[in-house]
Amino acid sequence: xxxxxxxxxxxxxxxxxxxxxxxxxxxxxxxxxxxxxxxxxxxxxxxxxxxxxxxxxxxxxxxxxxxxxxxxxxxxxxxxxxxxxxxxxxxxxxxxxxxxxxxxxxxxxxxxxx
Amino acid sequence: xxxxxxxxxxxxxxxxxxxxxxxxxxxxxxxxxxxxxxxxxxxxxxxxxxxxxxxxxxxxxxxxxxxxxxxxxxxxxxxxxxxxxxxxxxxxxxxxxxxxxxxxxxxxxxxxxxx
Numbered sequence: 273x274x275x276x277x278x279x280x281x282x283x284x285x286x287x288x289x290x291x292x293x294x295x296x297x298x299x300x301x302x303x304x305x306x307x308x309x310x311x312x313x314x315x316x317x318x319x320x321x322x323x324x325x326x327x328x329x330x331x332x333x334x335x336x337x338x339x340x341x342x343x344x345x346x347x348x349x350x351x352x353x354x355x356x357x358x359x360x361x362x363x364x365x366x367x368x369x370x371x372x373x374x375x376x377x378x379x380x381x382x383x384x385x386x
Numbered sequence: 387x388x389x390x391x392x393x394x395x396x397x398x399x400x401x402x403x404x405x406x407x408x409x410x411x412x413x414x415x416x417x418x419x420x421x422x423x424x425x426x427x428x429x430x431x432x433x434x435x436x437x438x439x440x441x442x443x444x445x446x447x448x449x450x451x452x453x454x455x456x457x458x459x460x461x462x463x464x465x466x467x468x469x470x471x472x473x474x475x476x477x478x479x480x481x482x483x484x485x486x487x488x489x490x491x492x493x494x495x496x497x498x499x500x501x
Contacts (some may be wrong), residue, residue: 276428290409305489314390314492315429358427364486373442373484376429 276377284383293380295361302364304344304385309358351384392477393494409435409477409495411458418460423474436483467500
Protein backbone atom coordinates (compact mmCIF):
# COMPACT_ATOMS: atom_id res chain seq x y z
CA UNK A 273 0.00 0.00 0.00
CA UNK A 274 1.34 3.41 -0.97
CA UNK A 275 1.85 5.98 1.78
CA UNK A 276 0.88 9.49 0.70
CA UNK A 277 2.50 12.22 2.75
CA UNK A 278 1.01 15.68 2.54
CA UNK A 279 2.72 18.87 3.62
CA UNK A 280 2.35 21.07 5.40
CA UNK A 281 -0.01 19.41 7.85
CA UNK A 282 -1.47 22.79 8.84
CA UNK A 283 -1.35 26.13 7.03
CA UNK A 284 -2.87 29.43 8.11
CA UNK A 285 -2.50 32.49 5.86
CA UNK A 286 -4.09 35.84 5.22
CA UNK A 287 -6.73 36.39 2.57
CA UNK A 288 -5.16 37.38 -0.74
CA UNK A 289 -1.91 35.45 -0.28
CA UNK A 290 -0.74 32.59 -2.48
CA UNK A 291 0.06 29.11 -1.21
CA UNK A 292 1.20 25.67 -2.33
CA UNK A 293 0.56 22.32 -0.68
CA UNK A 294 2.20 19.04 -1.58
CA UNK A 295 1.46 15.34 -1.85
CA UNK A 296 4.40 12.95 -2.03
CA UNK A 297 5.05 9.23 -2.23
CA UNK A 298 7.97 6.94 -2.94
CA UNK A 299 5.77 4.93 -5.27
CA UNK A 300 4.32 5.68 -8.67
CA UNK A 301 0.65 6.58 -9.05
CA UNK A 302 -1.38 5.72 -12.10
CA UNK A 303 -3.58 8.70 -11.26
CA UNK A 304 -4.05 11.18 -8.46
CA UNK A 305 -7.08 13.05 -7.21
CA UNK A 306 -7.48 16.10 -4.97
CA UNK A 307 -10.44 16.54 -2.64
CA UNK A 308 -11.52 19.40 -0.38
CA UNK A 309 -13.38 18.68 2.83
CA UNK A 310 -15.15 21.56 4.54
CA UNK A 311 -15.99 21.41 8.25
CA UNK A 312 -18.94 19.13 8.91
CA UNK A 313 -19.00 17.73 5.38
CA UNK A 314 -17.50 14.89 3.39
CA UNK A 315 -14.65 15.32 0.89
CA UNK A 316 -15.56 16.70 -2.54
CA UNK A 317 -13.57 15.83 -5.65
CA UNK A 318 -11.73 18.79 -7.18
CA UNK A 319 -9.62 17.24 -9.94
CA UNK A 320 -8.07 14.06 -11.33
CA UNK A 321 -4.62 14.09 -12.95
CA UNK A 322 -3.38 11.15 -14.97
CA UNK A 323 -0.37 12.06 -17.11
CA UNK A 324 3.09 12.82 -15.71
CA UNK A 325 3.73 16.58 -15.91
CA UNK A 326 0.04 17.35 -16.35
CA UNK A 327 -1.22 20.72 -15.15
CA UNK A 328 -4.90 21.44 -14.57
CA UNK A 329 -6.48 24.72 -13.54
CA UNK A 330 -9.73 25.23 -11.70
CA UNK A 331 -10.28 28.99 -11.33
CA UNK A 332 -7.64 30.08 -8.78
CA UNK A 333 -6.45 26.51 -8.13
CA UNK A 334 -3.61 24.96 -10.15
CA UNK A 335 -2.87 21.26 -9.85
CA UNK A 336 0.33 19.69 -11.09
CA UNK A 337 1.30 16.03 -11.40
CA UNK A 338 5.01 15.31 -11.15
CA UNK A 339 6.83 14.05 -14.22
CA UNK A 340 7.58 10.75 -12.48
CA UNK A 341 4.00 10.49 -11.18
CA UNK A 342 5.22 10.22 -7.58
CA UNK A 343 4.14 13.63 -6.37
CA UNK A 344 1.60 16.38 -6.89
CA UNK A 345 1.07 19.97 -5.84
CA UNK A 346 -1.87 22.29 -5.42
CA UNK A 347 -1.28 26.03 -5.77
CA UNK A 348 -3.94 28.56 -4.75
CA UNK A 349 -3.69 32.13 -5.96
CA UNK A 350 -5.21 34.99 -3.96
CA UNK A 351 -6.67 32.74 -1.29
CA UNK A 352 -10.16 33.46 -0.03
CA UNK A 353 -11.93 32.44 3.18
CA UNK A 354 -14.03 30.02 1.12
CA UNK A 355 -10.86 28.05 0.39
CA UNK A 356 -10.67 27.02 4.04
CA UNK A 357 -10.83 23.26 4.52
CA UNK A 358 -8.97 19.99 4.61
CA UNK A 359 -7.25 19.20 1.32
CA UNK A 360 -6.76 15.50 0.64
CA UNK A 361 -4.83 13.85 -2.13
CA UNK A 362 -5.72 10.32 -3.14
CA UNK A 363 -3.62 8.06 -5.30
CA UNK A 364 -4.69 5.18 -7.43
CA UNK A 365 -2.46 2.20 -6.72
CA UNK A 366 -1.27 0.02 -9.58
CA UNK A 367 0.14 0.48 -13.06
CA UNK A 368 -2.92 1.40 -15.06
CA UNK A 369 -5.40 4.22 -14.69
CA UNK A 370 -8.93 3.34 -13.76
CA UNK A 371 -8.33 -0.12 -12.41
CA UNK A 372 -7.47 0.38 -8.75
CA UNK A 373 -8.99 1.74 -5.57
CA UNK A 374 -7.83 4.96 -3.94
CA UNK A 375 -5.42 5.45 -1.05
CA UNK A 376 -5.85 8.76 0.76
CA UNK A 377 -3.13 11.06 2.04
CA UNK A 378 -2.71 12.52 5.49
CA UNK A 379 -4.27 15.87 4.54
CA UNK A 380 -3.41 19.58 4.77
CA UNK A 381 -5.70 21.67 6.93
CA UNK A 382 -5.88 25.14 5.40
CA UNK A 383 -7.27 28.22 7.16
CA UNK A 384 -7.65 31.51 5.33
CA UNK A 385 -7.88 34.47 7.67
CA UNK A 386 -10.12 37.33 6.44
CA UNK B 387 -32.71 13.97 -3.38
CA UNK B 388 -29.35 13.53 -5.07
CA UNK B 389 -25.84 12.50 -4.03
CA UNK B 390 -24.97 10.45 -0.98
CA UNK B 391 -27.03 10.87 2.18
CA UNK B 392 -25.94 9.67 5.62
CA UNK B 393 -28.02 9.44 8.77
CA UNK B 394 -27.78 10.26 11.55
CA UNK B 395 -25.38 13.21 11.32
CA UNK B 396 -24.42 12.86 14.98
CA UNK B 397 -24.61 9.86 17.31
CA UNK B 398 -23.63 9.43 20.93
CA UNK B 399 -23.76 5.88 22.21
CA UNK B 400 -22.69 3.92 25.25
CA UNK B 401 -20.31 1.03 25.00
CA UNK B 402 -23.11 -1.49 25.52
CA UNK B 403 -25.52 0.00 22.96
CA UNK B 404 -26.38 -1.25 19.50
CA UNK B 405 -26.92 1.30 16.76
CA UNK B 406 -26.82 1.49 12.98
CA UNK B 407 -25.53 4.06 10.50
CA UNK B 408 -27.36 4.43 7.22
CA UNK B 409 -26.12 5.52 3.82
CA UNK B 410 -28.18 6.04 0.67
CA UNK B 411 -26.97 7.00 -2.81
CA UNK B 412 -29.10 8.24 -5.68
CA UNK B 413 -26.37 8.27 -8.32
CA UNK B 414 -26.82 4.83 -9.83
CA UNK B 415 -23.34 3.84 -8.67
CA UNK B 416 -22.38 0.20 -8.31
CA UNK B 417 -19.82 0.49 -5.50
CA UNK B 418 -20.21 1.76 -1.94
CA UNK B 419 -17.64 2.26 0.79
CA UNK B 420 -17.35 2.87 4.52
CA UNK B 421 -14.42 4.98 5.71
CA UNK B 422 -13.33 5.98 9.21
CA UNK B 423 -11.82 9.46 9.65
CA UNK B 424 -9.97 10.11 12.91
CA UNK B 425 -7.94 13.14 13.90
CA UNK B 426 -4.37 13.10 12.57
CA UNK B 427 -4.90 9.89 10.58
CA UNK B 428 -5.54 9.33 6.88
CA UNK B 429 -8.95 8.12 5.84
CA UNK B 430 -9.16 4.44 6.72
CA UNK B 431 -11.05 2.18 4.33
CA UNK B 432 -13.24 -0.22 6.29
CA UNK B 433 -15.50 -2.02 3.83
CA UNK B 434 -16.27 -2.04 0.11
CA UNK B 435 -19.34 -3.40 -1.61
CA UNK B 436 -19.56 -3.86 -5.35
CA UNK B 437 -22.93 -4.83 -6.83
CA UNK B 438 -24.10 -5.66 -3.30
CA UNK B 439 -21.24 -8.11 -2.70
CA UNK B 440 -18.63 -7.37 -0.07
CA UNK B 441 -15.30 -7.21 -1.88
CA UNK B 442 -13.05 -5.80 0.79
CA UNK B 443 -12.86 -6.01 4.56
CA UNK B 444 -9.76 -4.33 5.93
CA UNK B 445 -9.20 -6.11 9.25
CA UNK B 446 -12.06 -4.28 10.87
CA UNK B 447 -13.11 -5.50 14.35
CA UNK B 448 -16.24 -7.62 14.41
CA UNK B 449 -18.05 -5.00 16.49
CA UNK B 450 -18.55 -3.25 13.11
CA UNK B 451 -20.89 -5.17 10.83
CA UNK B 452 -21.78 -3.88 7.34
CA UNK B 453 -24.90 -4.67 5.36
CA UNK B 454 -25.75 -3.83 1.75
CA UNK B 455 -29.33 -4.89 0.96
CA UNK B 456 -29.29 -3.29 -2.50
CA UNK B 457 -27.02 -1.11 -4.62
CA UNK B 458 -28.50 2.11 -3.21
CA UNK B 459 -28.29 1.41 0.51
CA UNK B 460 -25.47 0.62 2.89
CA UNK B 461 -25.60 0.15 6.64
CA UNK B 462 -22.97 -0.09 9.35
CA UNK B 463 -24.22 -1.91 12.43
CA UNK B 464 -22.42 -1.05 15.65
CA UNK B 465 -22.31 -2.99 18.92
CA UNK B 466 -20.17 -2.96 22.06
CA UNK B 467 -17.96 -0.18 20.71
CA UNK B 468 -14.93 1.26 22.46
CA UNK B 469 -14.15 4.96 23.10
CA UNK B 470 -11.37 4.78 20.48
CA UNK B 471 -14.05 4.06 17.88
CA UNK B 472 -15.21 7.67 18.20
CA UNK B 473 -14.66 9.25 14.78
CA UNK B 474 -16.34 10.58 11.66
CA UNK B 475 -17.71 7.70 9.61
CA UNK B 476 -17.98 8.50 5.93
CA UNK B 477 -19.89 6.66 3.28
CA UNK B 478 -18.85 7.00 -0.36
CA UNK B 479 -19.91 5.63 -3.71
CA UNK B 480 -18.30 5.25 -7.13
CA UNK B 481 -19.48 4.13 -10.51
CA UNK B 482 -17.56 0.87 -10.30
CA UNK B 483 -15.04 -0.93 -8.12
CA UNK B 484 -12.10 -0.87 -8.18
CA UNK B 485 -12.07 1.85 -10.82
CA UNK B 486 -11.48 5.34 -9.44
CA UNK B 487 -11.89 6.96 -12.85
CA UNK B 488 -14.54 9.44 -11.84
CA UNK B 489 -13.65 9.74 -8.19
CA UNK B 490 -15.66 8.97 -5.13
CA UNK B 491 -18.77 10.83 -4.00
CA UNK B 492 -18.89 11.16 -0.24
CA UNK B 493 -21.73 11.73 2.17
CA UNK B 494 -21.51 14.32 4.95
CA UNK B 495 -20.62 11.66 7.50
CA UNK B 496 -21.86 10.55 10.90
CA UNK B 497 -19.96 12.00 13.84
CA UNK B 498 -19.89 9.12 16.35
CA UNK B 499 -19.00 9.55 20.01
CA UNK B 500 -18.70 6.47 22.21
CA UNK B 501 -19.02 7.18 25.93
